[in-house]
Each structure stands twice: as structure tokens, then as C-alpha cells.
Amino acid sequence: MTIPFIKDLQFNYAQVSGLSPLVRRVIAQNPSAFTFHGTGTYIVGHKDAVAVIDPGPDDPPHIEALLNNLNGETVSHILITHTHRDHSPGAALLQARTGAPTYGFGPHPQPPGGPVVEEGGDHAFTPDHILKDGDVVRGNGWTMTALHTPGHISNHLCFALHEEKALFSGDHVMGWSTTVISPPDGSMTDYYASLEKLLPRDDVRYYPTHGAPIDAMNTGHSPQHFVRELIRHRQARETQIVDCLTKAGPQTIPQMVAVMYADVPKYLHPAAARSVLAHLIHMVGDGRVAVEGGGAADEMATYRVPQ
Numbered sequence: 001m002t003i004p005f006i007k008d009l010q011f012n013y014a015q016v017s018g019l020s021p022l023v024r025r026v027i028a029q030n031p032s033a034f035t036f037h038g039t040g041t042y043i044v045g046h047k048d049a050v051a052v053i054d055p056g057p058d059d060p061p062h063i064e065a066l067l068n069n070l071n072g073e074t075v076s077h078i079l080i081t082h083t084h085r086d087h088s089p090g091a092a093l094l095q096a097r098t099g100a101p102t103y104g105f106g107p108h109p110q111p112p113g114g115p116v117v118e119e120g121g122d123h124a125f126t127p128d129h130i131l132k133d134g135d136v137v138r139g140n141g142w143t144m145t146a147l148h149t150p151g152h153i154s155n156h157l158c159f160a161l162h163e164e165k166a167l168f169s170g171d172h173v174m175g176w177s178t179t180v181i182s183p184p185d186g187s188m189t190d191y192y193a194s195l196e197k198l199l200p201r202d203d204v205r206y207y208p209t210h211g212a213p214i215d216a217m218n219t220g221h222s223p224q225h226f227v228r229e230l231i232r233h234r235q236a237r238e239t240q241i242v243d244c245l246t247k248a249g250p251q252t253i254p255q256m257v258a259v260m261y262a263d264v265p266k267y268l269h270p271a272a273a274r275s276v277l278a279h280l281i282h283m284v285g286d287g288r289v290a291v292e293g294g295g296a297a298d299e300m301a302t303y304r305v306p307q
Contacts, residue, residue, distance in 0.1 A: 003229045004219040006175040006212045009037055014065035016043070019213065020164055020205075022142055026066050028056040030086060033268060036176045036210040039086045041066055042168060044161065049140035051077040052100070053159060053168050054209050055090030063093045076139055080104035080127060081170030082156040087209060088122045101128040103137060105148060105155040109185045131157060144168075149198075151191025152179050160203065167203040173227060175218065176211035182274035188282040192234065198227050238279055242288065242305060250292050250304040253277055273299060 011017055013029045024043040031038050039056035043066075050073050056062050075098040080088045083104070091102050104127035131137070133148035143162040149172045150156055159168040171179055172194060181188050206214040206223045214223050237260070244256045253273050261272045281297045283289040292302035 003178070003233055004221060004226060005177065006214065006218050009176075009212045011037070013038070014061070014068075016069035019207070020166070022046075022161065022164055023166065023207065024069070025207075026062070026069055028059055028062040028086075028090075030057050030059065030062075034180065034271075035086050036174075038210075040207075040209050040211070041090070042207055042209075043070065044144070045139050045142045046073060047140065048074045049076040049142075050074060051079055051137070051139055051142065051144070052094060053079045054081055054087045054170070055094045057086050058089040058093065060093060063090055063097065066094070067097060074098075075100040077137060078102045079137070079144070079157075079159055079168075080125065081158065081168065081172075081209060082153045083108040083122045083125050084153065084171070085120045085122050087170070088125045091125060103127055103129045103131050103146075105131055105146075105157050107155075109154050147197065149194035151181060151187055151194045154185050154187070154190070156194075158198075160201070164205070165203050166205045166207060167198070167201070167223070169206040169208045169214075171209060173198070173206055173214065173223075173230065174208040174210050175206070175214040175226070176208075178230065178233065178275075180271050180275060181278040182271070183278050183281055186274070186278055188234070188275075188278040189285065191278075192231065192282075195227050195231050199224050234279070237275075238283060238288070241276070241279060241283065241303075245289065245303060245305045250302045252302050253280070253299050256303075 011027050017025045022044055025040050028039040041056050042053040044051040052075055078091050078100050107126045108121040108123045131146040135146045137144045145160045147158040149158050152171045156172055181191050203223055212218055214226050240260050253276050257269050257273050277299050284297045289303050290306045291297055292304050295301055
């Protein structure tokens with residue numbers, strides 16, 4: 001099992017990259033362990049009805065670069081995949097400059113709960129227009145359908161571009177890395193279901209907010225193959241959990257992470273612990289794992305394989 005991750009990305013900050021007849025991208029200069037090279041803000045369409053997907057962080061130079069690359073074109077829609085701070089705060093800056101309305105699933109989930117292990121939540125954002133699963137947004141020469149894909153966060157949307165059979169996958173599917181699933185709002189059960197939701201679709205290219213497009217040219221396989229490998233990877237993690245508990249007996253999450261992620265830098269172990277917790281909540285739910293003493297599934301609990 002090998003996920004065909006794409007680590008190569010050719011770009012220059014503040015400059016637009018043309019990716020297809022309808023799609024362009026400008027990358028924000030906010031690289032990190034969770035954003036790769038930075039937030040990829042997508043521009044869909046041309047002239048008088050341009051959609052901008054994920055304007056990125058609260059970064060005026062990025063918004064200035066975005067507008068400079070539009071050369072006077074009219075932004076008619078601002079679409080938000082989800083409300084982490086590397087995706088949605090730039091919407092307020094862009095709206096102030098263009099007057100374009102915002103579209104998204106809803107505000108950041110409340111209460112936030114849990115530790116911050118990546119970019120944190122944008123609690124200031126509320127979309128002007130609420131999008132539900134299957135809602136359609138149209139502009140001049142483009143049509144997009146919203147797909148509700150909870151898992152990474154409960155308000156996550158992907159956007160399907162009909163004219164090019166492309167999917168803007170946000171953080172739901174990323175080409176360079178797996179997705180952090182951090183309870184209580186992040187849900188492994190929802191994430192599995194949202195991955196399965198993509199498999200019957202005929203998309204030929206994914207545009208994740210971080211990293212390169214996922215398609216046959218970049219991976220040698222279809223995007224659906226990539227999704228299947230992500231599912232297999234998650235299932236393998238759950239096999240590792242069962243193996244840890246079978247061989248060593250009852251264990252805590254830090255004990256399991258030290259073994260399962262021994263080849264991962266330790267500064268990423270807190271994020272890994274959140275994903276392991278998400279797996280354990282899922283596995284306690286279907287009876288494969290039990291919480292020692294019958295307590296709640298959380299990061300401080302001890303887990304065991306049921307007798």
C-alpha cells in the first residue's frame with residue numbers, strides 16, 4: 001500500500017499559475033507543517049463572473065497579489081471550503097475590496113473544543129449564502145456543485161466544477177499529505193463516509209487547497225485510486241492500533257503514537273495523537289476496541305482489545 005503523494009510543486013509566490021482553461025491559482029506565503037507551501041487560492045472563470053475559492057489567511061499582501069493577477073476582472077463569488085484560519089479569513093479582506101458575497105456551509109463549529117493542532121478556527125466568518133450538499137452555484141461559463149464532506153471538520157465542502165470534471169477538494173483530500181482528523185469536531189466515521197462519497201464520481205482532477213492537482217498526469221492513476229489508497233492507509237492505521245493493543249496489552253494514546261509514528265518527527269506527534277484518537281472513537285463505536293474501565297474515549301484514556 002503506497003499513497004502516490006505529490007511533493008513537487010512549481011510556483012512563485014504572488015504570481016498566478018494557469019492550471020486549465022477555467023482554473024488559475026495564487027499561493028499565499030504561509031508555509032507550515034500543515035499547509036505545505038501555503039494556501040492555494042483558486043480563481044475559476046474569467047472577466048465578469050470570477051469565483052475565488054479559499055482566499056486564505058488574514059494576509060493583505062496575498063489579497064493584493066490575488067487582485068493584481070485578476071487584471072480588473074470582476075469577482076462575483078467567494079467560496080469557502082471550511083473555516084480553518086488558513087482558508088477563510090481572507091474572505092473579509094477580499095469582500096471589502098470587491099463587494100462579492102461569500103458562500104459556505106456555515107460558521108465555525110461551536111464550541112471549538114479540543115487542542116489546536118494545526119491552523120485553528122476562524123470564528124469570525126459567517127457566509128452570506130449557506131450551501132447545503134448538492135446546491136449549485138453558477139457564473140459566466142462555470143457551474144459548481146457543493147458536496148458536504150465532513151470529517152476533517154464538520155462544515156467542510158468540496159466544489160465540483162462541471163465543465164472540467166474537476167473537484168476542489170479543500171483539506172478533505174490533499175496530494176502531499178494525509179488529512180488531520182481532530183475530535184471532537186473532526187470525525188473519522190464521517191471522514192470515511194466522505195471519502196467513499198467521492199468514489200462513484202467521474203472527476204478527472206482534484207484541486208486541493210494545499211499542494212499540486214491530483215490526476216493521472218501527477219500520480220499515474222485516477223483521483224479515485226488516490227482516494228482508495230487513503231482509505232486503505234486509514235484501515236492500516238486501525239490494524240496497527242489493534243496490533244499494539246494485542247501485543248502490549250492496554251495502552252494510552254501517547255504509548256501507541258510512539259510506536260506507530262516512530263518514523264515521524266516528534267513535533268508532529270500531537271497531531272498524530274488527534275488522528276489516533278479519532279480512529280479510536282470510531283473503533284470503540286464499532287466494538288473493535290474498548291476503553292479501560294468503561295470511561296469515555298479521550299486522549300487520556302487507556303484502551304484495550306475486548307475479551
